[in-house]
Amino acid sequence: MLRLDCPRCGRRPIDEFAYGAERRPVPASITDADARDLDAVWFSDNPEGPTTERWFHAAGCRRWLTVRRDTRTDTVIGIDG
Amino acid sequence: MTAGRYVDTLPPLRWDEPRRSYDVVIVGGGGHGLATAYYLATRHGLTDVAVVEADYIASGNTGRNTTIIRANYGIPEAIRFYEHSLELYAGLEDETGAEILHQEKGLIWLAHTETALRAERARCQLNTACGAETVMVTPAEIKALVPQIDLTGGGRYPILGASHHLRAATARHDRVAWAFASGAMARGVQVVQHAPVTGLLRRGDRVVGVETPLGRIEAGTVVSAVGGRVTTLAAMAGVRLPIRTHPLHAFVTNDFGQAFPRIVSDTELLCYVSQTERGQMLIGAEFDAQPSYSRRSSIAALRAYAAKVTHILPFLRDLRILRAWAGSCDISADFSPIMGATGVPGFLVTTGWGTWGFKAIPAGGEAMAELIATGRAPDLIAPFALDRFARDHVLADQGSTGTR
Numbered sequence: 001m002l003r004l005d006c007p008r009c010g011r012r013p014i015d016e017f018a019y020g021a022e023r024r025p026v027p028a029s030i031t032d033a034d035a036r037d038l039d040a041v042w043f044s045d046n047p048e049g050p051t052t053e054r055w056f057h058a059a060g061c062r063r064w065l066t067v068r069r070d071t072r073t074d075t076v077i078g079i080d081g
Numbered sequence: 082m083t084a085g086r087y088v089d090t091l092p093p094l095r096w097d098e099p100r101r102s103y104d105v106v107i108v109g110g111g112g113h114g115l116a117t118a119y120y121l122a123t124r125h126g127l128t129d130v131a132v133v134e135a136d137y138i139a140s141g142n143t144g145r146n147t148t149i150i151r152a153n154y155g156i157p158e159a160i161r162f163y164e165h166s167l168e169l170y171a172g173l174e175d176e177t178g179a180e181i182l183h184q185e186k187g188l189i190w191l192a193h194t195e196t197a198l199r200a201e202r203a204r205c206q207l208n209t210a211c212g213a214e215t216v217m218v219t220p221a222e223i224k225a226l227v228p229q230i231d232l233t234g235g236g237r238y239p240i241l242g243a244s245h246h247l248r249a250a251t252a253r254h255d256r257v258a259w260a261f262a263s264g265a266m267a268r269g270v271q272v273v274q275h276a277p278v279t280g281l282l283r284r285g286d287r288v289v290g291v292e293t294p295l296g297r298i299e300a301g302t303v304v305s306a307v308g309g310r311v312t313t314l315a316a317m318a319g320v321r322l323p324i325r326t327h328p329l330h331a332f333v334t335n336d337f338g339q340a341f342p343r344i345v346s347d348t349e350l351l352c353y354v355s356q357t358e359r360g361q362m363l364i365g366a367e368f369d370a371q372p373s374y375s376r377r378s379s380i381a382a383l384r385a386y387a388a389k390v391t392h393i394l395p396f397l398r399d400l401r402i403l404r405a406w407a408g409s410c411d412i413s414a415d416f417s418p419i420m421g422a423t424g425v426p427g428f429l430v431t432t433g434w435g436t437w438g439f440k441a442i443p444a445g446g447e448a449m450a451e452l453i454a455t456g457r458a459p460d461l462i463a464p465f466a467l468d469r470f471a472r473d474h475v476l477a478d479q480g481s482t483g484t485r
Contacts, residue, residue: 019370046312
């Protein structure tokens with residue numbers, strides 16, 4: 001993964017971007033309120049495959065992007081803007 | 082030291098067909114899995130044990146790390162644990178009879194700012210108080226310890242001082258795995274290679290075995306010593322983990338003609354350098370910010386590491402990168418390992434080994450073996466249980482060069 005297609009700045013080197021966090025809902029199977037908080041704060045799906053996450057264009061337009069990426073190969077599948 | 086001496090100590094390894102059931106099945110034939118089996122056999126006389134490995138032993142992070150053994154962490158629980166591991170490593174050749182090329186080198190952690198100096202002074206106090214001797218050294222003393230260093234840091238990162246962790250060491254990583262494997266095999270433990278676990282056998286709440294392409298294997302206790310895909314395995318037991326898996330890159334250069342007998346690490350540039358027994362310079366740095374299971378090295382990482390490390394060790398500019406690789410670091414939410422019960426009967430984990438797993442192999446294996454044999458987590462690892470997150474007793478410790 002060497003470059004990201006920023007919707008505002010175009011194709012830019014990956015060094016300009018900062019990884020934010022994965023975007024995920026707490027699993028619906030967890031119903032207890034405390035367990036849901038615990039999951040949201042600490043736990044992770046840690047998916048092996050496609051994942052949706054936020055990246056920050058720190059050395060560019062300084063806006064957040066939503067990126068879909070495959071963690072098996074560390075390649076970008078698409079930019080949701 | 083002659084080549085023959087090392088060849089002669091190559092330990093005998095034997096591979097048998099797996100049986101249908103065992104008292105203990107350990108998933109993952111890396112250092113932690115093999116050490117757990119070894120200590121179950123040697124300390125507790127439990128030999129009805131199998132280690133089930135998806136690929137070949139030490140093919141994961143055990144064979145991919147930069148082999149540094151040290152104890153200078155940031156919280157007392159961690160320092161005591163890693164100090165014990167450091168001591169077990171120092172005695173491992175005598176105990177097993179296998180040559181692991183253990184060399185005590187000392188680790189120098191460079192500081193470039195007043196803030197970093199203060200942090201290193203505090204680290205020295207805490208580490209020495211907890212038994213891991215660490216002292217401050219001046220720039221002149223650093224130059225005497227590492228003559229190749231540029232104290233001006235290429236004009237950009239002047240070296241103001243360092244902490245010197247005296248007993249830090251390195252050892253040959255695959256030989257560590259082979260030593261534990263052969264020691265365990267000699268006592269009746271079976272190690273099964275090329276058997277990826279595809280499912281867990283359940284009976285009610287309990288985990289009672291594993292499914293592999295070689296068939297089902299029943300077990301009184303299943304232990305996950307998996308690196309990388311631990312989240313997937315734990316999910317099969319219904320256990321969620323506070324872990325994200327990130328790649329960490331490393332590389333070696335061609336041979337450097339001089340001796341480089343210390344380990345040099347940098348608090349600001351976040352990289353670490355040592356010399357292999359063959360004379361190559363071995364360099365690693367911080368893990369990639371984005372999680373990934375890819376083990377491909379990237380030119381972006383190599384470029385970044387090389388740019389950092391040549392500031393303090395300019396002689397590296399004249400060398401060439403010989404090999405580069407990556408491993409999968411399971412980074413826990415508080416940067417400390419997770420060892421012990423999971424809340425699911427019959428299923429234990431030793432995970433969250435991030436960038437600090439190799440140095441922990443003997444102590445982690447010994448403690449997990451005691452937990453399995455006695456049903457009680459020894460004091461050394463009790464604070465590292467998974468339920469610490471629910472109890473608000475997290476062990477925040479970014480005590481590794483790769484994690485700050």
